[in-house]
Amino acid sequence: MALSLAAAQELWGLAEQKGKVLHEEHIELLMEEFAFLKKEVTGKDLLEGSLLFTAGPLEEEQFGFPSFSGISRLTWLVSLFGELSLVSATLEEQKEDKYMKMTVRLETKSQRPLSWIEEKGPGLKRNRHISFHFKSGSLENVPHVGVNKNIFLNDQNIFVQKLLGQISEMELAAEKKRILHCLGLAEEIQKSCRQSK
Secondary structure, eight states: OOSSHHHHHHHHHHHHHHTOOOOOOOGGGGSHHHHHHHHHHTTOOEEEEEEEEEESOOOHHHHOSHHHHTHHHHHHHHHHHOOEEEEEEEEEEEGGGTEEEEEEEEEETTOOEEEEEEEEOTTOOOEEEEEEEETTEEEOOOOOOOOOTTHHHHHHHHHHHHHTTOSOHHHHHHHHHHHHHHHHHHHHHHHHHHHTO
């Protein structure tokens, strides 16, 4: 949606002022993997967790700071475990090798630690690695749970439902709160990484 919380708030303000629907595409929340995870973690007491995402290099100038270009992973964590607070964030860069590693330490409302790592560089395959530990057991990886069919069409259908007023004000408010929370966290992470350099 935006590369800053202020820009997103301005967009929301404009949409509300003009009576328009502002929709952020969140296909990662429509993926089979996320549906599996949501089902697996619901009702469980998290002890600690981590999410590592690896991929080839991205140019920050084109895709934004890693906490913004990787916001879909942050959205997964917030959608699974609720609002999070930032504990620390660091960014290791080797620009000549097109390598970077962002390490973020987060905490749930019940003060359970979560780490989010974005590692990008030549030769790194696009992959998600999770490790969630609960009082009742652990979830170490997302199994292959099927093909993500029609996720863009599903997202478009959600947008149409918003246009037709078929999504409740409560659901819309919760979505806006989550989106702004994630953007605010992404901004905090960016500031923390830049201060630690």
